[in-house]
Amino acid sequence: MSVDRRQFLADATKFLLLTGAAGQAWAFVAEGRPQDAPDYDIARHWWAMFIDIEKCIGCGRCVEACKIENDVPDEPFYFRTWVERYYIPARDVTSPRAEDHPKVDSPDGGRHGFPDIYPKEDGSKSFFVPKLCNQCAHSPCVQVCPVGATFESPDGVVLVDKDYCIGCRYCVQACPYGCRFIDPRTNTVDKCSLCYHRITKGLTTACCEVCPTGARQLGDLRNPADPIHELLRTHKVQVLKPNMATGSKVYYNGLDASVR
Amino acid sequence: MRAGFRDSEHLVRLALLFGVGVLLFLGARAILVPADFGELGHFRTGALDDNRRRPVVHAGRAACAECHDTAAALAGGAHAKVGCEACHGALAAHAADPDAAAPPELEAKGLCVRCHGFNPARPASHPQVDPEAHAEGASCTDCHEAHSPAA
16 A cells, blocks of 8 residues: 555544544533532632641541541542641750750641640640641742643632642642652642542532541631631731742731741 | 854854754743643643543532532531531432432441541530440430531
8 A cells, every 4th residue: 555645644634624623512511600500600719728736736636537538548648738847945055055956746647636745844835726728819839830730719718730740740849838749659649639529519628528626727718708808807817938928818817927 | 254253164064053052942941831821820821621520429418408408407406517428428329319328337336436426636515425435335316416416
Protein backbone atom coordinates (compact mmCIF):
# COMPACT_ATOMS: atom_id res chain seq x y z
CA MET A 1 0.00 0.00 0.00
CA SER A 2 1.31 3.40 -0.87
CA VAL A 3 0.10 6.74 0.44
CA ASP A 4 1.45 9.88 -1.13
CA ARG A 5 2.30 12.87 0.97
CA ARG A 6 -0.73 14.90 -0.13
CA GLN A 7 -3.08 12.09 0.86
CA PHE A 8 -1.33 11.56 4.18
CA LEU A 9 -1.48 15.23 5.14
CA ALA A 10 -5.17 15.49 4.21
CA ASP A 11 -6.07 12.38 6.23
CA ALA A 12 -3.97 13.39 9.20
CA THR A 13 -5.59 16.83 9.33
CA LYS A 14 -9.07 15.33 9.17
CA PHE A 15 -8.21 12.82 11.92
CA LEU A 16 -6.87 15.49 14.24
CA LEU A 17 -9.74 17.90 13.80
CA LEU A 18 -12.45 15.25 14.11
CA THR A 19 -11.08 13.39 17.16
CA GLY A 20 -10.34 16.69 18.92
CA ALA A 21 -13.87 17.92 18.37
CA ALA A 22 -15.33 14.61 19.51
CA GLY A 23 -13.17 14.68 22.66
CA GLN A 24 -14.35 18.18 23.51
CA ALA A 25 -17.97 17.27 22.94
CA TRP A 26 -17.76 14.09 25.02
CA ALA A 27 -16.04 15.81 27.93
CA PHE A 28 -18.72 18.51 27.89
CA VAL A 29 -21.44 15.89 28.11
CA ALA A 30 -19.68 13.77 30.75
CA GLU A 31 -18.87 16.48 33.30
CA GLY A 32 -21.32 17.84 35.84
CA ARG A 33 -21.41 21.53 36.77
CA PRO A 34 -21.26 22.19 40.54
CA GLN A 35 -22.21 25.85 40.20
CA ASP A 36 -25.47 24.66 38.68
CA ALA A 37 -26.29 22.62 41.80
CA PRO A 38 -29.54 24.04 43.16
CA ASP A 39 -28.69 23.95 46.86
CA TYR A 40 -25.28 25.62 46.88
CA ASP A 41 -24.31 28.86 45.17
CA ILE A 42 -20.54 28.84 44.96
CA ALA A 43 -20.37 32.59 44.34
CA ARG A 44 -22.10 33.46 47.61
CA HIS A 45 -19.54 31.98 50.03
CA TRP A 46 -16.01 32.81 51.13
CA TRP A 47 -14.95 30.34 53.80
CA ALA A 48 -12.64 31.06 56.71
CA MET A 49 -11.95 29.74 60.20
CA PHE A 50 -11.62 31.44 63.55
CA ILE A 51 -9.43 29.66 66.13
CA ASP A 52 -9.38 30.83 69.73
CA ILE A 53 -6.14 29.65 71.33
CA GLU A 54 -7.42 30.84 74.69
CA LYS A 55 -10.20 28.25 74.46
CA CYS A 56 -8.24 25.26 73.13
CA ILE A 57 -7.81 22.56 75.78
CA GLY A 58 -5.75 20.19 73.63
CA CYS A 59 -8.20 17.29 73.86
CA GLY A 60 -7.48 16.23 70.27
CA ARG A 61 -11.11 15.56 69.34
CA CYS A 62 -10.65 17.61 66.19
CA VAL A 63 -7.70 15.48 65.08
CA GLU A 64 -9.62 12.27 65.69
CA ALA A 65 -12.77 13.56 63.97
CA CYS A 66 -10.78 14.77 60.97
CA LYS A 67 -9.07 11.41 60.57
CA ILE A 68 -12.41 9.62 60.57
CA GLU A 69 -14.34 12.13 58.48
CA ASN A 70 -11.77 12.45 55.74
CA ASP A 71 -10.35 8.92 55.75
CA VAL A 72 -6.86 10.17 56.58
CA PRO A 73 -4.26 7.36 56.85
CA ASP A 74 -3.94 6.17 60.44
CA GLU A 75 -0.16 6.57 60.83
CA PRO A 76 0.96 9.36 63.15
CA PHE A 77 2.49 11.46 60.38
CA TYR A 78 -0.52 12.01 58.15
CA PHE A 79 -2.73 14.83 59.31
CA ARG A 80 -5.15 17.25 57.76
CA THR A 81 -5.33 18.98 61.12
CA TRP A 82 -3.25 18.58 64.24
CA VAL A 83 -2.67 20.29 67.58
CA GLU A 84 0.70 21.55 68.78
CA ARG A 85 1.66 22.26 72.35
CA TYR A 86 4.05 25.15 72.92
CA TYR A 87 6.06 25.29 76.11
CA ILE A 88 8.21 28.31 76.88
CA PRO A 89 10.25 27.72 80.04
CA ALA A 90 10.70 30.29 82.75
CA ARG A 91 13.36 32.86 81.99
CA ASP A 92 16.77 32.02 83.39
CA VAL A 93 17.64 35.13 85.38
CA THR A 94 21.30 34.14 85.65
CA SER A 95 21.74 34.42 81.87
CA PRO A 96 19.51 37.31 80.88
CA ARG A 97 20.46 37.11 77.23
CA ALA A 98 19.28 33.54 76.88
CA GLU A 99 16.56 33.18 74.28
CA ASP A 100 13.22 31.79 75.33
CA HIS A 101 13.16 28.97 72.86
CA PRO A 102 9.76 27.34 72.80
CA LYS A 103 9.55 23.59 72.93
CA VAL A 104 6.90 22.27 70.55
CA ASP A 105 5.43 18.79 70.70
CA SER A 106 2.51 17.10 69.04
CA PRO A 107 2.36 13.41 70.00
CA ASP A 108 0.34 11.66 67.27
CA GLY A 109 -0.88 15.10 66.24
CA GLY A 110 -2.43 15.52 69.68
CA ARG A 111 -4.98 12.90 68.70
CA HIS A 112 -4.89 11.16 72.08
CA GLY A 113 -4.25 14.24 74.19
CA PHE A 114 -1.00 15.49 75.63
CA PRO A 115 0.92 13.79 78.44
CA ASP A 116 1.72 16.14 81.28
CA ILE A 117 5.50 16.07 80.80
CA TYR A 118 6.64 19.59 81.58
CA PRO A 119 7.55 20.81 85.07
CA LYS A 120 4.91 22.95 86.71
CA GLU A 121 7.30 25.82 87.37
CA ASP A 122 6.31 29.40 87.84
CA GLY A 123 7.02 31.74 84.98
CA SER A 124 6.71 29.13 82.25
CA LYS A 125 4.11 29.48 79.57
CA SER A 126 2.36 26.77 77.62
CA PHE A 127 -0.64 26.62 75.35
CA PHE A 128 -2.14 24.64 72.48
CA VAL A 129 -2.24 25.71 68.85
CA PRO A 130 -4.56 23.83 66.49
CA LYS A 131 -3.17 23.80 62.97
CA LEU A 132 -4.77 23.12 59.62
CA CYS A 133 -4.58 24.34 56.06
CA ASN A 134 -4.78 28.13 56.20
CA GLN A 135 -6.90 28.26 53.02
CA CYS A 136 -4.68 31.02 51.66
CA ALA A 137 -6.19 33.41 49.16
CA HIS A 138 -2.77 33.63 47.49
CA SER A 139 -1.53 30.09 48.06
CA PRO A 140 2.11 29.23 47.47
CA CYS A 141 1.02 25.63 46.90
CA VAL A 142 -1.36 26.61 44.11
CA GLN A 143 1.29 28.77 42.46
CA VAL A 144 3.78 25.91 42.18
CA CYS A 145 1.41 23.16 40.98
CA PRO A 146 2.52 22.40 37.42
CA VAL A 147 -0.73 20.77 36.31
CA GLY A 148 -3.53 22.73 37.96
CA ALA A 149 -4.33 19.90 40.37
CA THR A 150 -4.56 22.20 43.38
CA PHE A 151 -6.49 25.41 43.23
CA GLU A 152 -8.34 28.09 45.12
CA SER A 153 -12.01 27.39 44.64
CA PRO A 154 -14.33 30.35 43.94
CA ASP A 155 -15.66 30.01 47.50
CA GLY A 156 -12.22 30.39 49.04
CA VAL A 157 -11.12 26.83 49.78
CA VAL A 158 -7.83 25.41 48.56
CA LEU A 159 -8.72 22.03 47.09
CA VAL A 160 -6.91 19.12 45.46
CA ASP A 161 -7.98 17.45 42.25
CA LYS A 162 -6.87 13.90 43.05
CA ASP A 163 -7.49 12.72 39.50
CA TYR A 164 -5.19 15.39 38.16
CA CYS A 165 -2.40 15.31 40.77
CA ILE A 166 0.81 13.76 39.46
CA GLY A 167 2.35 13.44 42.95
CA CYS A 168 5.33 15.67 42.19
CA ARG A 169 5.42 17.05 45.77
CA TYR A 170 6.21 20.64 44.77
CA CYS A 171 3.22 21.86 46.79
CA VAL A 172 4.33 19.89 49.85
CA GLN A 173 7.55 21.86 49.81
CA ALA A 174 5.88 25.14 48.95
CA CYS A 175 3.36 25.17 51.82
CA PRO A 176 4.89 27.37 54.53
CA TYR A 177 2.60 25.79 57.13
CA GLY A 178 3.44 22.13 56.50
CA CYS A 179 -0.18 21.28 55.85
CA ARG A 180 0.24 18.85 52.96
CA PHE A 181 1.20 15.20 52.75
CA ILE A 182 1.36 12.49 50.13
CA ASP A 183 -1.35 9.90 50.60
CA PRO A 184 0.55 6.60 50.49
CA ARG A 185 -2.46 4.77 49.02
CA THR A 186 -2.87 6.94 45.94
CA ASN A 187 0.54 8.64 45.81
CA THR A 188 -1.27 11.92 45.33
CA VAL A 189 -1.25 14.91 47.63
CA ASP A 190 -3.85 15.38 50.35
CA LYS A 191 -4.67 18.22 52.68
CA CYS A 192 -7.47 19.85 54.64
CA SER A 193 -10.36 20.57 52.31
CA LEU A 194 -12.18 22.49 55.04
CA CYS A 195 -14.61 19.54 54.86
CA TYR A 196 -15.79 20.80 51.48
CA HIS A 197 -18.24 17.88 51.31
CA ARG A 198 -19.85 19.14 54.54
CA ILE A 199 -19.77 22.92 54.27
CA THR A 200 -21.38 22.79 50.82
CA LYS A 201 -24.27 20.85 52.40
CA GLY A 202 -24.84 23.36 55.19
CA LEU A 203 -22.91 21.44 57.86
CA THR A 204 -19.88 22.74 59.71
CA THR A 205 -16.50 21.02 59.45
CA ALA A 206 -15.91 17.82 61.43
CA CYS A 207 -13.32 19.52 63.67
CA CYS A 208 -15.65 22.42 64.47
CA GLU A 209 -18.52 20.01 65.05
CA VAL A 210 -16.69 18.08 67.76
CA CYS A 211 -14.69 20.91 69.36
CA PRO A 212 -16.11 20.93 72.90
CA THR A 213 -15.04 24.46 73.80
CA GLY A 214 -15.83 26.21 70.54
CA ALA A 215 -12.16 27.00 70.00
CA ARG A 216 -12.66 26.39 66.29
CA GLN A 217 -15.40 28.07 64.35
CA LEU A 218 -16.10 27.92 60.67
CA GLY A 219 -17.10 31.23 59.14
CA ASP A 220 -18.45 32.49 55.85
CA LEU A 221 -16.99 35.92 55.19
CA ARG A 222 -19.45 36.56 52.38
CA ASN A 223 -22.45 36.07 54.67
CA PRO A 224 -23.02 39.37 56.52
CA ALA A 225 -24.99 37.56 59.24
CA ASP A 226 -22.18 35.11 60.05
CA PRO A 227 -20.89 35.47 63.65
CA ILE A 228 -17.29 35.40 62.39
CA HIS A 229 -17.51 39.10 61.51
CA GLU A 230 -18.23 39.96 65.11
CA LEU A 231 -15.52 37.57 66.33
CA LEU A 232 -12.95 39.21 64.08
CA ARG A 233 -14.07 42.69 65.12
CA THR A 234 -14.01 42.08 68.87
CA HIS A 235 -10.85 39.97 69.14
CA LYS A 236 -7.20 40.70 68.55
CA VAL A 237 -6.62 38.27 65.73
CA GLN A 238 -3.55 37.33 63.78
CA VAL A 239 -2.77 34.88 61.01
CA LEU A 240 0.25 32.58 60.86
CA LYS A 241 3.31 33.98 59.05
CA PRO A 242 1.66 37.23 57.95
CA ASN A 243 5.00 38.33 56.50
CA MET A 244 4.60 35.74 53.76
CA ALA A 245 1.48 37.47 52.45
CA THR A 246 -0.30 34.22 51.78
CA GLY A 247 -3.71 35.71 52.43
CA SER A 248 -4.40 33.14 55.14
CA LYS A 249 -8.04 32.84 56.13
CA VAL A 250 -7.46 30.96 59.40
CA TYR A 251 -7.59 33.68 62.04
CA TYR A 252 -6.09 33.04 65.47
CA ASN A 253 -7.12 34.81 68.64
CA GLY A 254 -4.43 35.01 71.31
CA LEU A 255 -1.62 33.92 69.00
CA ASP A 256 1.76 34.00 70.72
CA ALA A 257 4.73 35.49 68.86
CA SER A 258 6.64 32.23 69.33
CA VAL A 259 4.20 30.29 67.15
CA ARG A 260 5.56 29.45 63.72
CA MET B 1 10.60 31.48 -10.85
CA ARG B 2 13.10 34.20 -9.95
CA ALA B 3 16.62 33.13 -9.20
CA GLY B 4 16.50 34.34 -5.57
CA PHE B 5 13.64 31.95 -4.76
CA ARG B 6 15.14 28.97 -6.46
CA ASP B 7 15.10 26.98 -3.22
CA SER B 8 11.72 28.17 -1.98
CA GLU B 9 10.23 24.69 -2.23
CA HIS B 10 11.96 23.46 0.91
CA LEU B 11 10.70 26.52 2.79
CA VAL B 12 7.15 25.57 1.83
CA ARG B 13 7.83 22.05 2.99
CA LEU B 14 9.16 23.39 6.29
CA ALA B 15 6.08 25.57 6.77
CA LEU B 16 3.82 22.61 6.07
CA LEU B 17 5.67 20.48 8.58
CA PHE B 18 5.38 23.25 11.14
CA GLY B 19 1.67 23.47 10.43
CA VAL B 20 1.31 19.73 10.98
CA GLY B 21 3.16 20.11 14.28
CA VAL B 22 0.80 22.85 15.41
CA LEU B 23 -2.21 20.77 14.43
CA LEU B 24 -0.82 17.77 16.27
CA PHE B 25 -0.36 19.89 19.38
CA LEU B 26 -3.84 21.39 19.17
CA GLY B 27 -5.37 17.99 18.56
CA ALA B 28 -3.55 16.37 21.46
CA ARG B 29 -4.46 19.32 23.68
CA ALA B 30 -8.11 19.09 22.75
CA ILE B 31 -8.13 15.39 23.62
CA LEU B 32 -6.04 15.51 26.80
CA VAL B 33 -7.29 18.69 28.49
CA PRO B 34 -10.79 18.24 29.91
CA ALA B 35 -13.39 20.57 28.47
CA ASP B 36 -14.17 22.04 31.88
CA PHE B 37 -10.56 22.96 32.59
CA GLY B 38 -10.07 26.69 33.01
CA GLU B 39 -13.73 27.68 33.31
CA LEU B 40 -13.41 29.10 36.84
CA GLY B 41 -9.62 29.20 37.09
CA HIS B 42 -6.59 27.06 36.39
CA PHE B 43 -8.34 23.85 37.40
CA ARG B 44 -10.95 21.31 36.36
CA THR B 45 -14.42 22.49 37.36
CA GLY B 46 -15.42 18.86 37.96
CA ALA B 47 -12.86 18.68 40.79
CA LEU B 48 -15.25 20.75 42.92
CA ASP B 49 -17.84 18.00 42.55
CA ASP B 50 -15.22 15.33 43.24
CA ASN B 51 -14.43 17.05 46.54
CA ARG B 52 -18.12 17.28 47.41
CA ARG B 53 -18.70 13.61 46.76
CA ARG B 54 -17.01 12.36 49.95
CA PRO B 55 -19.52 10.75 52.35
CA VAL B 56 -20.43 12.63 55.53
CA VAL B 57 -19.31 10.71 58.62
CA HIS B 58 -20.23 13.11 61.43
CA ALA B 59 -23.95 13.79 61.32
CA GLY B 60 -23.92 17.02 63.30
CA ARG B 61 -25.89 17.91 66.41
CA ALA B 62 -28.93 19.03 64.42
CA ALA B 63 -29.36 15.49 63.11
CA CYS B 64 -29.26 14.09 66.67
CA ALA B 65 -31.96 16.52 67.78
CA GLU B 66 -34.35 15.17 65.15
CA CYS B 67 -34.93 12.05 67.27
CA HIS B 68 -33.36 12.72 70.68
CA ASP B 69 -34.35 15.49 73.06
CA THR B 70 -30.81 16.82 73.22
CA ALA B 71 -31.87 20.29 74.31
CA ALA B 72 -33.48 18.92 77.47
CA ALA B 73 -30.52 16.68 78.25
CA LEU B 74 -28.00 19.49 77.94
CA ALA B 75 -30.14 22.28 79.39
CA GLY B 76 -28.54 24.50 81.98
CA GLY B 77 -25.30 22.54 82.22
CA ALA B 78 -21.75 23.40 81.33
CA HIS B 79 -21.93 21.04 78.34
CA ALA B 80 -24.81 22.83 76.62
CA LYS B 81 -22.64 23.93 73.71
CA VAL B 82 -20.68 20.68 73.32
CA GLY B 83 -21.53 18.74 70.18
CA CYS B 84 -22.96 15.25 70.72
CA GLU B 85 -20.26 13.64 68.59
CA ALA B 86 -17.46 15.14 70.68
CA CYS B 87 -18.10 12.35 73.19
CA HIS B 88 -20.31 9.87 71.35
CA GLY B 89 -18.14 9.61 68.23
CA ALA B 90 -18.97 9.85 64.53
CA LEU B 91 -22.59 8.82 64.08
CA ALA B 92 -23.75 9.67 60.56
CA ALA B 93 -24.34 5.95 59.94
CA HIS B 94 -26.57 5.82 63.01
CA ALA B 95 -28.41 8.98 61.95
CA ALA B 96 -29.07 7.48 58.52
CA ASP B 97 -30.35 4.18 59.92
CA PRO B 98 -30.76 4.08 63.73
CA ASP B 99 -31.30 0.31 63.79
CA ALA B 100 -28.35 -0.67 61.64
CA ALA B 101 -25.62 1.22 63.50
CA ALA B 102 -25.89 1.56 67.25
CA PRO B 103 -23.67 4.16 68.89
CA PRO B 104 -20.83 2.62 70.90
CA GLU B 105 -20.95 2.32 74.68
CA LEU B 106 -18.87 5.04 76.31
CA GLU B 107 -16.17 4.58 78.87
CA ALA B 108 -16.75 7.55 81.13
CA LYS B 109 -13.47 7.96 82.88
CA GLY B 110 -11.08 8.18 79.94
CA LEU B 111 -13.57 10.32 78.11
CA CYS B 112 -13.90 12.91 80.88
CA VAL B 113 -10.18 13.02 81.58
CA ARG B 114 -9.41 13.75 77.95
CA CYS B 115 -10.83 17.22 78.52
CA HIS B 116 -10.78 17.62 82.29
CA GLY B 117 -7.51 15.99 83.34
CA PHE B 118 -5.04 18.56 84.62
CA ASN B 119 -2.62 19.99 82.07
CA PRO B 120 -0.77 23.27 82.60
CA ALA B 121 -1.13 24.14 78.92
CA ARG B 122 -4.91 24.29 79.30
CA PRO B 123 -6.56 27.64 79.97
CA ALA B 124 -6.76 28.20 83.73
CA SER B 125 -10.49 28.90 83.47
CA HIS B 126 -11.15 25.39 82.16
CA PRO B 127 -12.23 22.99 84.96
CA GLN B 128 -9.46 20.42 85.48
CA VAL B 129 -8.73 17.78 88.08
CA ASP B 130 -6.01 15.31 88.86
CA PRO B 131 -8.07 12.17 88.18
CA GLU B 132 -6.26 9.99 90.74
CA ALA B 133 -6.50 12.42 93.65
CA HIS B 134 -9.95 13.69 92.70
CA ALA B 135 -11.94 10.50 92.31
CA GLU B 136 -9.95 7.77 94.10
CA GLY B 137 -11.14 5.06 91.77
CA ALA B 138 -14.76 6.17 91.55
CA SER B 139 -16.35 6.69 88.17
CA CYS B 140 -16.95 10.30 87.12
CA THR B 141 -20.63 9.62 86.55
CA ASP B 142 -21.07 8.45 90.16
CA CYS B 143 -21.12 12.11 91.16
CA HIS B 144 -21.44 14.10 87.91
CA GLU B 145 -24.24 14.20 85.39
CA ALA B 146 -22.38 13.81 82.10
CA HIS B 147 -24.85 15.74 79.94
CA SER B 148 -25.43 18.70 82.24
CA PRO B 149 -22.69 18.96 84.86
CA ALA B 150 -22.73 21.97 87.13
CA ALA B 151 -20.66 24.72 85.62
